[in-house]
Amino acid sequence: MMSKNNLACTSNSRRNLLKGSITAASAGLVSAQLASVSASAAESSPKTRPFVERLPVYAPKTTVPELSPPAQAVAMGEECGRQDHQRWAEFYASKFYELHVRENMHSFHPDLPIQPIWGYDGIFPGPTFVAKYGEPVIVRIYNELPQNHVGYGSPEISTHLHNLHNASESDGFTGDYYSALKFGPTMSAPGKYKDHLYANCLAGYDEYHETHGDPREALGTLWYHDHRLDFTAPNVHRGLSGFYLLFDDIDSGNEYDTNPKALRLPSGVGKYDIPLVFHDKQFNAKGIMAFDSFNSDGILGDKFCINGKIQPYFEVERRKYRFRLLDGGPSRFYEFYLSYDGKDQSFTYIANDGNLLEAPLVMKKVRLSPAERADIVIDFAAFPIGAQVFLVNKLEQTSGRGPTGQILSGTQLLRFDVKANPPVDDASRVPDKLREQPPLPTADELKSMPKRVWEFDRGNGGWTVNGKLFNVKQVAAKPRLGTQELWILRGKGNWSHPIHIHFEEGRILSRNGKAPPIHERGRKDVYVIGPGEELRLVMKFRDYTGKYMMHCHNLTHEDHAMMVRWDIVT
CATH class of the missing domain: 2.60.40.420 (Cupredoxins -  blue copper proteins)
Structure with missing residues (x-):
């Protein structure tokens, strides 16, 4: 039977939901002055000084010894009414994580007020997962968002791990949203949490069973974000996104790996392997993050956040680094250039959408649309100690229609400060061959x-x-x-x-x-x-x-x- 908590997916219900969220916002019931209806498109965010804060970089999220109550193939107890886990016995997990989705206070920049965001584990972006193919994990995702919230967004969640080869019930389908009070039209009951079984198997598992799937199908850079029906944009805008990185014996995450298959790319998540998520934000005159609930074309901001900070800097050594670039949206396209002393510099492009290319490409630019990823390697040995190297966006976009195609002088988004020589010789490399591609159909x-x-x-x-x-x-x-x-x-x-x-x-x-x-x-x-x-x-x-x-x-x-x-x- 369809519960009154279920919301039909029709154009009328979508408009009613939007109307309800705007009405609540306009009532002025805004925790910590959160701006729930956007400033005018003509209004600029307050001025902020560039490059005054360090880039936040996370160490990998740690496991928990066990889940209580234990995870089951069939949802029960306080878990939401999901469908049964497929292939439970085959992908039985012995590694467990807890992820708590909650409201917390966040500083985008010292020149703006500290303000509430929604975050996985209460941080923006969420914690970085590091996993291996062939090692299934269970992530228990608790929804602890305020159910009486005000402002934009909706406090039910459905977490999509983009683009894991995984079972439907753990994919984060848009109608599979839940909270302790409500549930989506493709769920059967509300709940405090949901268990996601991430098999970490390669596509083609049934055909290549002994190798956990086809090794040519491996992804490395994935990300997770909210996918709540009708409210994905505002929920992600409020902070609900994070990285999930996968390794195998080819992309092993160890630049000292003696396995002849190993690429030995720059390694050490949080040290020489750095995930970067880009979001553009708009702030009102008081410096509070704003979202235009009436805009159906595309949300563009005039402040650029990398890992949740506006125009940060990052100190590097004179060696190779792997940067995993993610356009976190909601609507802006980017074209990134690396600039030193006013001149564009080369870098090595190794992966598109988390998939290693067959061979690396030497590039001077890379374009990303929302949700696209690009892994690049920058060798800072090419620059002297004391150099300041900038990651610059030069692509013009003025509306949700997409980029105009015009290339501008650009905005400096991230500054790399070359501080020292590495303490040991750089053992990493970028080999001429990366990952073999599956054959195309005849x-x-x-x-x-x-x-x-x-x-x-x-x-x-x-x-x-x-x-x-x-x-x-x-x-x-x-x-x-x-x-x-x-x-x-x-x-x-x-x-x-x-x-x-x-x-x-x-x-x-x-x-x-x-x-x-x-x-x-x-x-x-x-x-x-x-x-x-x-x-x-x-x-x-x-x-x-x-x-x-x-x-x-x-x-x-x-x-x-x-x-x-x-x-x-x-």
Whole structure:
């Protein structure tokens, strides 16, 4: 029976939910003066001095000895009403984590007031997980957000680990949200927490059982964020995102590794392996973070946060570092350059969307849309002690339509201060070969595989896929387990859409009828379609069944119905 706490996924309910959140905000019941309705688009944030605070960098999150009560295949007790865990016995976990989602106070910059955010473990960004393929873990995620909250967002959560090859019930489906009082339309009961079983298996597990899946399918840089139906953008904007890093015997996280398979990339999460998440924020005249609840095009801010701090600095040694760049959104595209003494510098591009490329690329720029990732290696041995090197965004974007294409002089986002020589010789390297790619389908295979066309447009009061607004109960596609399909993504209208497909990495066959650029020829999970563009992808559906999603990762487009549900069936 449908509970009164369940909210139907219709355009009317979406507008009512938005109206309710704005009404609560306008009543002035704002904890610590949180700005729940945005400042005017013309209003600028207060001035802040650049490069006065260190970049926050986390050590890996630690496990807990056990969970109490123990995790079960079937939800019971105070756990929310999720579906049963698939393949529980095969991926039985002996490592456990607790993650507490709560409101806490945060400082974005000394020139702004300390203010409330929502954070995993109460911090922004959330803690960094470090995991290994072949070692399943359970993460128990407690929802401790204030249920009588005021301001923007909604205190129910559904945590999506983007883009782990994982079972549907632990994927963070948008309708699987919960709190102690409410639950989503694809759940059966509220609860204080939810157990996520992260199998940490490679895609193709059933085919390559002895190696935990196909080693060519490994991802390294993943991230997790809230995916609550209708409120993903405000909940992520309030702070609900963090990193999840995976290693195997090729990308082993050890630059001293004697295994001949090991790449020996710069290593030591938090030391020479540094995750960087970028968010742009708007602050009102009082310096309080603001969010425009009426904006359905895209939220752009004029302050740039890296790991939750506005324009920080980071002290480095004269050696190689691995930086994992993540565009955390909600709507801005970036084009990053490395600048020293007013000149653009080279760096090495090694991974796209968390997937190592077949070979490294020497680049002077990298463009990211919301949710895209790029791993790069910078060798600071090229700079003298005392040098100040800047990471700069030069891409112009003035609206949610996407970037204008104009390259500007840019904004310095992060300053690297070259402080000293390393205490020991740099043992890391970037070899000429990184990770072998799975083969693309043959021409005969392409002719015989099912084909689906997805068109992304605007209409019917929101953002549409194939002319329809999202309905959480409507299944738009039912690919069969163990098959592969040709998916065609088309951009309609004068908009750019970063399209994210959950669960499996895909391969771009063509962009506008031509071979994709070299950095897009590996596996990906975010596919940017510009105005009038068409992408052809090959998607596989392996190892699990259940419900998954495809959506625009401009999070305001997602919240205004640019999503589809697809289910893997037997």
